[in-house]
Amino acid sequence: MIEDTSKRRPCVVVVGTGGTIASSAAVSTDFHNYDVSDSVEQILAAVPDAAKLADLRGIQAINVGSHKIDNSILLSLARCVSEVLVDPGTDAVVITHGTDTLEESAYFLHLVLRTTKPVVVVGAMRPARSLSSDGPLNFFNAVVTATTPSSRGMGVLVVANGHVYGARDVMKRDTTSIDAIQGSKFGLLGEVSGNAARFFHSPVQRHTASSEFDINALHELPQVDILFDHQAAGTHLCRASVDAGSEAIVVAGTGNGSLSPGLREGAALARDAGVVFIRASRTGQGIVAPLNSDAELGIITAGSLTPQKARILAMLGIACGKDADQLQQAFNSY
Template sequence: MMSIKLLLSVGASLALASPVPAPPSPVLIGRETGHFNASRPNITIFATGGTIAGSAGSSDQTTGYEAGALGVEVLIDAVPQLWNVSNPSGIQFANVGSSEITPEILLNLTQMVQRELDKPECQGVVVTHGTDTLEETAFFLDITLRTDKPVVVVGAMRPATAISADGPINLLEAVTVAAAPAAARRGVMVVLNDRIASAYYTTKTQANAPDTFKSYEQGFLGYLLDIKPVFYFQPALPVGRPYFNVTAAAAEALPQVDILYGYQGLDPKMAEAAVANGAKGLVCTGMGAGSWTRPGQKALAQLAKENGTAVVFSRRTMDGFVESGSVGYGGGFLNPQKARYTLMLALNAGYDDEKMHALFESQSPS
């Protein structure tokens, strides 16, 4: 095991709402001169916790473990092969289960990652993350970062203490992809289980199995063979992918947007309650291609008229396109959690009705 020196980095401190304890201040794992190689790309790893840093009481335990028990130094030490493909450095941004990640934390993360990417000596960034909400963070970064450099979000489905833990190889593959020149200009990517996927479309599809992150309709960008990335396509970005500027001057906090779930006989008052509780926007997880009950639509229309509440319709099905109806905006191919962050960022940016329609209907059939 290599010895890695811990250095305090300059970074904003984080605070999580009670009762969740505040994460540690960000720390930087320095590149030692004994391992540094000027011919290798410099890759910065932002660690946020999750299963990839999890620990359990026994090697056959893959549920009920403690997420975020290990620091980024331990993660890097466990994979010495990282130094064969990069000069890795690590920032302990947070160390929590991904269910504790908040929009405020994501604003801080994307600002720190952008500053790192803006440094000429940084060739790429990897973010380690819990898998439960990994797709939300990856999507958020995808539409708030402006860079051609590779950015990869990675996690694990088994804690570090488990037999055949997938974290070490996933981390090695993520850093390898971030270090690859062919990975540039592809937006934020998700790398797990030998697959390379677009953060814009990728979703967690299975609660327990390692082969879980997929985009059934759009497919994968590539795969890894012998820890070497193979891409299927030339660099390209998703059609209609927006960009939102969330520098410190542009965003201090994001408007509250809540997600409502559609079902037979749904209670229309749940929309009213969400707005009364402070929601400036609502994402409706509709049935089928975004359908909502008539009483529910009536309540939404009234909220939009009287409160100016922005409403976006998505779907509870795994995939599909949701078009605009008589109320609100159709979420297109975005699932509810991704439509939520899109709406939050659009409200923060002050989008009017015309811009909202253009944003959510960017992939409508012509």
């Protein structure tokens, strides 16, 4: 029997992971020196108006700054969220998260959660009790978005400063500015207006319910390194990565993912060692187009994914046993 959810308040599970939104400083005007201090229950208590929108339940998955999140934590977080979503009583999930690596966690969840239920990731640029903290309003808007019916089927969403972004293309583009979270060329999907999120675009690349990746089938993630190309870059960067056991190298290349002579030699070294080599761009946006010379070195192009997002997709593809051709297809589809 299918439950009639129209006659009850939506149930939103809030999964806390830490970050600035759960942090405090010794002085309310110090926006840089602070520590994770608050639990998810404290975040809920600080925004009582959010409870007027839905029945909220908190789960503390982890409580760290997001720069400390590694592959094992990422897998654990995804399993936690997946288990919550399977519960028929859960209508949506909001994840509080640090902004430093929010874009990576959000994209990982966007690829491995088999659901059409709204999943919204939210953070803050200022500590919880600082002067003009952005966390409470961001959190309220995240609950608004999670309870908006049209959020269903949109994949993992990110809410910041009243805007709603798609997880694939959202990125942090400033060190400390209040509007650091932005959507690049393709990421802005809509905005919060009143007590609803209004969407004007939707993600068309594969995600969540249409993704082939399933968190329940993943037990570990391979090592994938990111190298930042620059003038006079040395081949030793690639050699160190190969020697350290990396199964793929993502290069943040110049312009259209252009490779310096040193990293082009590194691509040959990686090919000979059986290590996947992926060209992305350090520019932050735009599509890395394939070149005629890519086939010679077996190079994969990242499309419009940033280097950090390309790393996420490469880890999943390799973990699922994809070869180079299949990996390129994945980069074309996700």
